[in-house]
Amino acid sequence: MMHTHMNHTGFAALEVVVAIIAATALFLYPLAMFISNGKHSKWKASRYIWWFLGIILAASALIGPLAERSHYDFNAHMAGHLLLGMLAPLLIVFSRPMTLLMRTLPNQSAKRVSRLLNSRYVTLLTRPIVAATLNIGGLYLIYMTELFTLMHMSSWLYALVHLHVFLAGYLFTISILYIDITTHRYSFLHRGIVLILALGFHKVLSKLIYASPPEGIPETEGEAGAMLMYYGGDIIDLMIIILLCHQWYKSTAQKSRKARPA
Amino acid sequence: MSEKQVPNIKGNVVSGVLFGIGLMALVDEIIFHQLLQWHHFYDRSTPFIGILSDGLLNAFALFAVVLGLFMFADLNRKHNRLMATWTASFFIGLGGFQLFDGLVNHKLLQVHQVRYGVEVLPYDLGWNIAGAVLLVIGIVLMIRTRKQRQAG
Numbered sequence: 295m296m297h298t299h300m301n302h303t304g305f306a307a308l309e310v311v312v313a314i315i316a317a318t319a320l321f322l323y324p325l326a327m328f329i330s331n332g333k334h335s336k337w338k339a340s341r342y343i344w345w346f347l348g349i350i351l352a353a354s355a356l357i358g359p360l361a362e363r364s365h366y367d368f369n370a371h372m373a374g375h376l377l378l379g380m381l382a383p384l385l386i387v388f389s390r391p392m393t394l395l396m397r398t399l400p401n402q403s404a405k406r407v408s409r410l411l412n413s414r415y416v417t418l419l420t421r422p423i424v425a426a427t428l429n430i431g432g433l434y435l436i437y438m439t440e441l442f443t444l445m446h447m448s449s450w451l452y453a454l455v456h457l458h459v460f461l462a463g464y465l466f467t468i469s470i471l472y473i474d475i476t477t478h479r480y481s482f483l484h485r486g487i488v489l490i491l492a493l494g495f496h497k498v499l500s501k502l503i504y505a506s507p508p509e510g511i512p513e514t515e516g517e518a519g520a521m522l523m524y525y526g527g528d529i530i531d532l533m534i535i536i537l538l539c540h541q542w543y544k545s546t547a548q549k550s551r552k553a554r555p556a
Numbered sequence: 557m558s559e560k561q562v563p564n565i566k567g568n569v570v571s572g573v574l575f576g577i578g579l580m581a582l583v584d585e586i587i588f589h590q591l592l593q594w595h596h597f598y599d600r601s602t603p604f605i606g607i608l609s610d611g612l613l614n615a616f617a618l619f620a621v622v623l624g625l626f627m628f629a630d631l632n633r634k635h636n637r638l639m640a641t642w643t644a645s646f647f648i649g650l651g652g653f654q655l656f657d658g659l660v661n662h663k664l665l666q667v668h669q670v671r672y673g674v675e676v677l678p679y680d681l682g683w684n685i686a687g688a689v690l691l692v693i694g695i696v697l698m699i700r701t702r703k704q705r706q707a708g
Contacts, residue, residue, distance in 0.1 A: 486623070490615045497611035501598045521597060528618065535619050539626040546630055 304449030305365075309357045311453075316353040320346060323389070326398040334397050341389045348385035351377045352460055365446065368511045368519040376523070378456060379429070379463035380530040387467050392475040411477050422480055422488035425469035429462040430495045437499065442508035466492065471537055482542045489538065493531045500524035564636040571627035572642040576649020576694075578621025581614060584657065588670070595668050606665035613661070617653070624649075640704070644697035651691025658684040 323345045327337045354360050355374035363370035392411075396404050410416060418424055436442055436455060445451045468474060470485050500523040507516025588595045598607070631637045658680065662669060670679035 486619060490612070490619050493615035493618065494608075494612035497614060498607050501602075501607045501611070504598050517597075524597075531615075532618060532622070535622045539622050542623075543626045543630055547633065 305452070308449050308453050309361070312353055312356045316349050316357075319349050323391070323394070326394050330394065330398040337394065337397075341394075343389075344385045345389035345391065348382045348389065351385065352382035355382075356456060368507065368515045369522060372519040372522045372526070375459060376526040376530065379433075379459040380527065382460065383464040383467040384471075384530065384533065386464065387471060387473050390474045396475065411475065417478050419465060420469050420476075420478065422469040422485050425462070425465040426488050426492040429466040430492050430499070432458055432462050433496070433499055437503050437508055440509075443510065467534070470534060472541065473537075482538070482545070485538060489531070489534065493527065496527045496531070497524055500527065563638055564631065564634075565638065565641055567627060567631055567636060568638045568641040569645045571624050571631060572645025573624075573649040573652070574620040575624030575628065576646040576651075577653045578617045578619075578624055578649075579646075580650045580653040580657075581617030582621060584654075585614075595670070598668075602666060602668065606661070609665050610661055613657075620649075638701075640697065640701040644694050644701055647690055647694030647697060649694075651687050651689070651694055654687030655684060655691055656687075658687055 323342055327339070327342065331337055355364070355378035360370055360374055360377075364374045365371075396407065399407060419428075436445075436459075441451075441455065445455045468476070470489050472479060500520045503523065504517050504520035507513070507519070511519070584595075589597070602610075628637070628642070631642075658670075662680065662683070669676050670683050
């Protein structure tokens with residue numbers, strides 16, 4: 295794939311921006327831990343490990359050797375997308391950033407954030423079916439239209455698409471797994487069905503990519519990348535399925551204890 | 557059983573069937589796709605509806621194997637486990653998935669065939685008869701446990 299000199303500068307600038315954001319994120323989390331530990335009970339330091347891994351893996355899709363390769367190697371591109379859109383969000387949810395934010399902020403600001411989380415807009419976005427559509431639908435747009443080719447020509451578009459992949463992946467994860475602060479809750483069955491639909495359409499998309507990869511991708515590379523998407527998606531979604539079922543298992547125990555007559 | 561309670565038959569049936577469906581889908585994936593490589597990931601002649609049905613079915617099966625096990629653990633924890641009912645349901649799940657995969661996915665929707673480059677009829681017969689046998693075992697076991705329960 296041909297890049298003009300301009301584009302190279304654009305992508306280099308993007309790497310610098312991502313590096314600054316990632317470094318800031320890695321620094322802010324322990325800072326918030328420190329501040330909030332003064333007001334509340336001690337925050338589990340082990341949660342920083344999830345945050346750290348999540349941020350590093352998300353950043354690795356955009357900076358470093360994997361990101362470099364993903365400009366010309368479809369397999370590397372797909373590996374980066376699995377990290378950015380699926381694994382990193384799952385790890386970050388485990389570090390409970392919203393919970394940490396709420397206990398760090400002064401009361402007034404915390405209330406404002408809480409109002410935002412309860413707003414109609416956020417409530418709509420975190421509906422499982424809406425989050426799943428943004429997530430999987432976005433992927434169909436990337437791979438089934440010209441977007442894949444176009445984003446490799448413009449660093450702005452490239453940044454925007456990758457930001458969407460991460461945010462939509464994160465939104466989807468928090469709409470299915472209630473680990474961090476969750477304002478509107480949906481039943482286990484509801485979330486289970488949406489998760490099955492999302493995984494099913496993810497599988498369908500990988501087969502469509504296998505059959506006709508984006509323009510300029512050699513056939514064997516497209517096939518290998520599509521299979522990486524299929525089985526990689528299976529592994530990460532299997533983790534989400536296990537976590538969701540485990541949450542159900544814990545919640546039914548509580549219910550039966552309450553229901554048991556004294 | 558520490559306390560007297562109504563046996564949770566429905567829970568046992570759902571858990572057994574889900575685990576059976578999920579396990580058979582895993583066997584299909586691991587043995588026929590990966591080890592033997594008889595099945596193809598995608599054989600390029602599949603109509604879209606076939607890919608869609610296969611994708612959703614496999615996603616459901618992955619969920620089913622996990623939920624089936626967690627439900628089993630829940631039944632066990634609450635002293636609700638009825639092993640005979642669960643086993644009968646497990647066979648119904650195994651056979652049901654195998655037969656559905658063989659008839660609907662392989663034949664009706666033409667997702668992929670059992671094996672390529674050979675006469676496919678004996679493979680189809682073997683596949684679907686195996687599924688039917690598992691299903692019949694499940695149904696017979698279910699009828700037997702029902703009778704025992706009514707007698708006891």
